[in-house]
Amino acid sequence: MSGISTGLKQKLTINECKLNDGQISIVQSNKFEVMLNPSNYSHKQSICYNKKKTLGQLGSENKFNALNSDNVNFSIMIDGTGVVNLPIPGIGSPDVKTQIRQLNSVVYKYDGNDHEPNQVRLLWGSFILFGRLESMTTDFTLFKPNGDPLRAKVNLAFVGFLSKEEEALKANRSSPDLSHLIEVKAGDTLPLLCYQVYKDCSYYREVARVNNLVDFRHLQPGTKLHFPPLR
Missing domain, CATH: 3.10.350.10 (LysM domain)
Known part of the structure; x- marks a missing residue:
């Protein structure tokens, strides 16, 4: 997921986006920028084969059917101690619950107009994926004396909804x-x-x-x- 070097540190950004008649528009007002870039990620690409057998056939030949959507998985750290991001004067550091709520508003929010969760764009340097959240698991690892979380690890899994391969397949x-x-x-x-x-x-x-x-x-x-x- 590493991007092209420009001398400035680029952070992974997740934006809400809209898809209308094949045209993608980015909702700049609803985005989440990670505090720390993932240390690693996995990008899965797979192919679907038709394995249908005919009557009396002993084996089946794997025949190409379709290209499956891409899957991307990674983990991010969310910190509310002020160690990662210096406190904003007069405001302080956003707590963990607030940051997770901001992330949810981008990747997990149910769109009442479209009756489905948000479509999103993942962008980090030269890496880009348009898709939807498939799963999100949050592990809280550090707490205040009153039990409020101070640090969390969020495991995210996204499934692509439109790849270049799928576009080419539809054109054929x-x-x-x-x-x-x-x-x-x-x-x-x-x-x-x-x-x-x-x-x-x-x-x-x-x-x-x-x-x-x-x-x-x-x-x-x-x-x-x-x-x-x-x-």
Whole structure:
């Protein structure tokens, strides 16, 4: 997650953002800047494969289905002692509960208009991720005599909602994870069309079922068939 060196220390910032018709806008008025940058983080990328077997098949070939969303996990320290951030004259240091409340307002707040939690942008130097909070666990490690927390470790997990790979996949209209409507031409067979869409002719029975075909061996030219996404 380390950024490009500019001579100034850059801190990880989490901003609320909005997604409208594919356009992302950053809500600058609602953000959380960490006191101390994470000492490490994990960035998981994974691929979903279709492992469907046909009748009588002993094994299954892993066929590409889709790219899963990115997952990012890291921990941050929140300090209310004034050791990390010097007290602000006349105000003092924000206590741990206040800082966690500020973090919650960005990553955990339920948006009553959209009926879902906030979408956020993680930004640290050259690292950027748009996504949503998946989980947050807070461990309180230091306390005042009255029990109020003075220090906490917050473990955060985010799941990306739009990656460059997903954008490219959506742009590829021939991808087998997208729905297709194909008009039958003379000489077409259902196994052949399945191979053109899925690179696997064995899906012809499933496509026949989806399209309520009684006789899939004799396709009428001009008929439009629906080829669903792979599952």
